[in-house]
Amino acid sequence: MNNDILQRLTATIAARQGAASESSYVAKLFDKGEDAILKKIGEEATEVLLAAKSGDSAQLVYETADLWFHCMILLAHHGLSADEVLQELARREGVSGLAEKANRKKS
Secondary structure, eight states, X not given: OOOHHHHHHHHHHHHHHTSOTTTOHHHHHHHHOHHHHHHHHHXXXXXXXXXXXXXXXXXXXXXXXXXXXXXXHHHHHXXXXXXXXXXXXHHHTTSOHHHHHHHHHHO
16 A cells, blocks of 8 residues: 555644634644644544445445544644554554454453
8 A cells, every 4th residue: 555645644734733724624723722622623533433334435445534534633632643554553463353352461
């Protein structure tokens, strides 16, 4: 899979983080703060669930894209990017989900 889009989105989000809130939706979310970002993620997650339950594959993809985008905004709010998430997924690759969960309980 090509992660160029994630890098471009990360750069766009970073550029808009310091912009005037009147200039972009992302800037407006940053200005409103973390609670507004979290609320939006909750809304998007609910929309993903509803799309999944509806059986509409195109809507599920659309809503998942919205959720991922808003999660990227939250990551940027915390000084993180999609790269850290991709690194964590790479770390987990090939590890049984059951084993990974058991290791979390030991920590």
